Amino acid sequence: MSSRIKIFDTTLRDGEQSPGCSMNLQEKLEVAAQLEKLNVDIIEAGFAIASPGDFESVSEIAKVVKNATVASLCRAVEQDIDRAYEAVKHAVHPRIHIFLATSPIHMKYKLKMSEDEVLERTGQAVAYAKKYCNDIEFSAEDASRSDKAFLAKVFSRAIANGATVINVPDTVGYSSPEEMAAYISYVKNNTDGIEKAEISVHCHNDLGLAVSNTLASIKAGATQAECTINGIGERAGNTSLEEVVMNLRTRKDYYNVDCGIDSRQIYHSSKLIQTITGVPVAPSKAIVGDNAFAHEAGIHQHGVLAERTTYEIMSPQDIGIPQNKMVLGKHSGRHALVDRLTELGYSLNQQEIDDTFARFKILADKKKVVSDSDLDALVAMKLEPANQHYKLDNFVINSGSKITATATISLKVDNEIIEKVSGGDGPVDAAYKAIDSIIDKKIQLDDYSIRAVTEGEDALGEVIVKLSMDDKKTVGRGVSTDIIEASILAYLNGVNKL
Numbered sequence: 378m379s380s381r382i383k384i385f386d387t388t389l390r391d392g393e394q395s396p397g398c399s400m401n402l403q404e405k406l407e408v409a410a411q412l413e414k415l416n417v418d419i420i421e422a423g424f425a426i427a428s429p430g431d432f433e434s435v436s437e438i439a440k441v442v443k444n445a446t447v448a449s450l451c452r453a454v455e456q457d458i459d460r461a462y463e464a465v466k467h468a469v470h471p472r473i474h475i476f477l478a479t480s481p482i483h484m485k486y487k488l489k490m491s492e493d494e495v496l497e498r499t500g501q502a503v504a505y506a507k508k509y510c511n512d513i514e515f516s517a518e519d520a521s522r523s524d525k526a527f528l529a530k531v532f533s534r535a536i537a538n539g540a541t542v543i544n545v546p547d548t549v550g551y552s553s554p555e556e557m558a559a560y561i562s563y564v565k566n567n568t569d570g571i572e573k574a575e576i577s578v579h580c581h582n583d584l585g586l587a588v589s590n591t592l593a594s595i596k597a598g599a600t601q602a603e604c605t606i607n608g609i610g611e612r613a614g615n616t617s618l619e620e621v622v623m624n625l626r627t628r629k630d631y632y633n634v635d636c637g638i639d640s641r642q643i644y645h646s647s648k649l650i651q652t653i654t655g656v657p658v659a660p661s662k663a664i665v666g667d668n669a670f671a672h673e674a675g676i677h678q679h680g681v682l683a684e685r686t687t688y689e690i691m692s693p694q695d696i697g698i699p700q701n702k703m704v705l706g707k708h709s710g711r712h713a714l715v716d717r718l719t720e721l722g723y724s725l726n727q728q729e730i731d732d733t734f735a736r737f738k739i740l741a742d743k744k745k746v747v748s749d750s751d752l753d754a755l756v757a758m759k760l761e762p763a764n765q766h767y768k769l770d771n772f773v774i775n776s777g778s779k780i781t782a783t784a785t786i787s788l789k790v791d792n793e794i795i796e797k798v799s800g801g802d803g804p805v806d807a808a809y810k811a812i813d814s815i816i817d818k819k820i821q822l823d824d825y826s827i828r829a830v831t832e833g834e835d836a837l838g839e840v841i842v843k844l845s846m847d848d849k850k851t852v853g854r855g856v857s858t859d860i861i862e863a864s865i866l867a868y869l870n871g872v873n874k875l
């Protein structure tokens with residue numbers, strides 16, 4: 378009989394810690410709702426004590442998530458544990474996730490604690506958290522560089538004091554698959570009370586082995602895998618959820634393990650994270666990259682046409698890649714649009730349907746056929762703050778190889794139209810300078826990228842900008858068939874968020 382592995386998603390905590398991946402409250406709620414659709418078992422919503430913003434997002438997520446367990450990370454100190462519980466206490470299934478390092482290097486240089494002190498602190502922290510809730514995860518940070526016998530002692534102490542999950546992190550991505558498997562087997566065979574606890578694994582990708590290390594750990598007996606969508610996370614990232622899940626599914630014959638993930642939500646989840654963070658995945662990325670199901674070589678194409686399984690071990694439908702079954706165009710009505718969006722996995726409220734339909738009509742006037750990818754882009758625009766302070770009213774651009782580019786921009790600001798003209802180094806720079814002079818703030822453009830959402834001359838262009846102002850950073854996104862308009866919309870989207 379196959380066993381069931383739990384999928385612990387830490388996109389909103391470890392994932393959000395990766396450079397350029399920070400999300401605001403509205404975006405985190407959107408991600409949490411998608412993680413529920415994906416059917417993950419545990420959502421690590423944040424590190425409650427890290428900032429008031431982190432606390433608020435853990436707490437708001439805890440209030441709305443229905444099925445998954447909601448966890449907050451905390452250090453092994455009372456004040457952190459209090460804050461973590463305060464944030465998750467409204468969850469249907471709350472979890473407190475305590476971590477404390479166990480490797481000689483971390484204990485000596487970071488914690489300045491002896492083995493005995495770490496053991497003592499583990500017991501105290503878990504017992505303290507247990508007063509609040511039953512579900513307690515204990516992580517031995519840098520476990521994969523810890524002494525195995527000491528690690529098992531620490532885990533025994535954690536379980537004796539009430540830990541229900543013990544986690545073996547490869548914090549610095551140092552391990553090999555065989556070594557990770559050996560750690561899991563050792564812990565399984567040498568930890569007192571282990572039959573009462575889940576064994577979790579949490580890997581980082583510094584040497585490109587996070588997924589392999591996680592799979593080897595599962596094979597060795599881990600019953601919970603910690604992952605992030607698209608593998609985002611500290612430094613080189615965490616274990617990619619979609620890769621682990623599709624390995625387990627595609628190679629069920631080898632792993633003999635099931636998980637509860639609805640794999641048809643994978644593509645959608647990946648796109649959502651790319652849209653929100655502005656961090657695209659590489660075209661060659663396994664499972665969700667643009668080329669993951671593209672067959673270029675003639676011999677492969679021929680094989681796939683004759684029999685799909687000659688060169689395809691998974692089907693695009695398995696991960697929910699849109700199949701473009703129905704063509705939408707300017708004559709399509711609201712019903713057809715809503716039907717298609719539902720098939721694509723969206724559940725929009727009435728206001729969002731009205732907004733998306735209005736944008737769809739404008740786009741359908743410009744394009745003959747509106748594809749599923751276009752629809753993804755249109756729906757993603759709903760992530761813009763509802764009450765935008767600055768709205769684009771009009772723009773005129775003058776540009777050429779022998780003249781200085783100028784932009785005339787008019788924005789609607791609190792029902793007043795304000796117009797400014799500015800020159801610049803190209804049309805986008807001129808437009809951004811004109812916007813800066815209207816809003817009268819110094820915004821720094823840290824990054825700008827543009828891509829076509831679909832193929833063809835009438836493709837939608839998507840612009841992603843990364844902006845900063847003082848110590849705040851944000852991502853802005855704009856979509857249009859006109860790339861200058863997309864650039865302006867992306868900038869305004871970011872400015873409104875800031």
Ligand code: KIV
Nearest residue numbers: 476516518519546548
């Ligand atoms: O990488 C790590 O060790 C962690 C722990 C806090 C679980 O993220």
Ligand code: ZN
Nearest residue numbers: 391548579581
């Ligand atoms: Zn981590």
